[in-house]
Amino acid sequence: MMWKKLFAWLDERLGLNDLYKATLDRPEPKGNWWNTLGSASLFLFLLQGATGIFLSVYYTPSPDHAYDSIQYIMNGVAFGWLIRGIHHWGASLMVLVVFIHMLRVFVTASYKYPRELTWLIGVGLLLCTLGMGFTGYLLPWDQKAYWATTVATSIAGSVPWVGPFILRVLRGGTDLSALTLSRFFAAHIWMLPAVLTGLIGVHLYLIIKHGESEFPGRDD
Amino acid sequence: MKEEQKKKVHEKYKIALQKGERFWPDSIYKDLLVSLGIFILLILLATFIGVPGEPKADPSDSTFVPKPEWYFLFLFKFLAVYGQIPLLGKIEWIATAVIPGLVILFLFALPLIDRNPFRHYSRRTMGLSIMGVFVVSMIVLTTISGVPAISGNSGMSTMTLLQFMTGLVIPILAYIIIVGSSFLAKRSRPLASRLQKWTAVAASVLMAIVAVVVVAIAPKTTPAAEVQQANTLSEQIALGQDLYSINCAECHGSDGEGGIIQGVAGLDGFNMKTIHSQDEMYTRSDQTLKDIISYGQPDLGMNPFGKAYGGGLSTTEIDSLVAFMRYSWDDRAEMPAGAISSIPTLNPGEVPSWDVHIQPLVKRYCASCHQAGKQNNNYIMTSYNEMINTGDNAPLVTAGDPESLLLKLINGQEGLDPITGKVIRQMPPTKLLDPQYVDMLTRWVMAGMPQTAEQASTLEVVPMPGTAVDLTGDPTAGLTVFEAQCAKCHGENGIQGIENPGSDDGTVPSLNPIDPEIKGADLKSFITNLDIYIQNGSTPGGDSPKLTMPSFGTQGILTQQQIADVIAYVMSLNK
Amino acid sequence: MAGSHHISRRDFIKLTTAAVGTFIGAVVAVPAIAYLIDPALKSASTDAWVPLGKLAAFEIGKPAPASFTRSIVNGWEKTVNSYGVFVLRTSETETLVLSNKCTHLGCHVNWFADKQEYICPCHDAQFGINGQVLGGPPPRPLDRYSGDQVKVEDGILFIHFLGA
Known part of the structure; x- marks a missing residue:
């Protein structure tokens, strides 16, 4: 009784029931295991967010301390290896899952009317995910990170006319330096996640609005 | 899309719901x-594979071959293969900006480009075939990304050609056929879609086969030598210690004590100052020490060691070196728990082995000079075989021979080169080893120089005299020690030993007179025999002797001088 | 019949979903909490004998300031901390070493020879020559090293420092 009363009180003010009806209690076409990949991507995003927040407790984005602080996370902090391990592998898995999810959408032609915008935003999400992978790769400030980022940013520099300028913007100067590390860090933990969160919000809204697409039948 | 088609879509969706x-x-x-x-997969990956360790970023090390994350490898390889195209390959930005840009644009615009209202696979063979070929070529490029595109000197080798085929030519041909056959659709739709489907399948299979061939005929790359890497501070200090021994000890001494440099070209006779003092440690920051090691002090004769200045040490290695110096010599810095000396100590009755004891010992104190390329009479001590077999005057060590040249030299005696007749000075030249290490080496040689711990465990410790044999004993002082330590079993003046039930003799042996076998032929062997007993103790023969003689020397019950005194006293009883 | 079967399957699905969600949450939360509170659990044991200088340099009956530094590793960073003490030789053989850290709020006390008192500049706490509280807000006497915690080796005075 107590709970029912409390729930009724809250529902009156928050509209919980309407929310439940609108988001959770929806009819859907018969499900398929391939349809779970989108929510798996969301799960990975949340997991990356959580482990990323935990990593930032000890991580220091400066060339002097970035490497040491990660060594400390791996060896000095309880479960640091697990948190970083999940974040490291989660990144790879997220790219893979997002990619397969997009392939599924392509194969079932779910990007067609009325879900064109959902696809468009999905492509944006793919690019952001790759951007997260790219910026996150530099943060450990180890040999692999340093030199791979040097090469990758040089690729941007090969564009005619604006290339050298893009290169300087990416690196925060002509060379890979403390400035590069801190701007990659900012992009990795603030800018890209903010964009991702916003895009995911719209993506989800559109999915609820149009419903999940059904698998095409012979006559579709 | 027409309104009426839209309506149909909605109606169908309603039924599906x-x-x-x-x-x-x-x-x-x-x-x-x-x-x-x-989630479970991630936890398993994190637990059982973990995150591979990498050395710290070193901007001065330009030899590092970078590799992007695996999901960018296909792009990386595409660039490499594209770069092999004659002429066009030189215009790099087509591959770096234009083509990826077009692909992304295509992805964004896909719902607008694809005006085909049908969703079922059978009516979308063109799109599906193109995507299929694209995905397969991504996978193929990722697979062959580890194989260099050029083998041989120049021009189009087989390898280049094959990679070219699978990475560019086959997919492009497939795209052309697939798109081209769509014009056929006006005449016969089933024929066109069959052609597209089979093109995609054939192209994919072909690409896969070529990729497998590429991987198969790729020259086997030997994995790069494992870089020594320290994760924790303790490991860093241990690594620094090794690096110090190899790179620094020949001039600065094994523990930073300095002294007269010997055997270093150009610096022979130079009196090196101490670098482990409080003065040095308190007034030089870590950064200063790193700079000194990296840049050297060329005017003072110190070569640069940093890779950036032509030396052999990476930034990470120099960091480890400085960590070792700071934590070993600076009394303000506390050695972290678990940072143990890399030379294990010997347990009583343990025979040292090369793997466990001698190798780290030699690495710390000898390898600085006794490695290839130094002035060392070609005596190399970096491996077991070299330690036993090399040297201009080999062998320097003979199993079981206490007169081995090596043992003489580390005991501070000079040796004669058996070939040239030249005098060889003590080793290490500036400061003799700690007695426990001299003892360790001696025990190793005497026990037969075992290589592995397993071999060592099968060997018996050969009882060795202590250094007391070389000391002059005072019989009067020896009497006092004897009364306190020996008389209770061997009797006053060593005349009558007390009973020892369970031993063969039944009593503790008399020392006055002593067993003629112990007395031996000459004074020297008498001293040595006595010392072996006092030094190592003894267990008399018999089933279960009640009394055994403790090892007065190795257990530290008596000092070496006291032992020498007791020897002198016992000898005075047996004139 | 079919309905009741359907409902039980429903409930099973709901239960499993809730259980799986709770499981994932717990498996993330437990290590995460340990990870967050980890530094608080580590005891920074910095126990060591610290030299303060030649014993002969200290006059009997007159407190003299001395200081020493200790470095500790905090995570990936090394910090060098300075500590100040007053050394008072109470007799030829006895030495009392007092921390100069006021027990009130941690300011550094100074010795005033004319008053024969340690006075804290922050809140005017007064301590006697042996560290006892004479006046002001401090809750307890100055921290001291005496007896076992002080030794002399080769003429050098050492204190047994147990950490800040």
């Missing part, structure tokens, strides 16, 4: 199960 399920809980249940699977 009626036949369908609820989002909660039906879909969420499946979603969560998949997420759980992924």
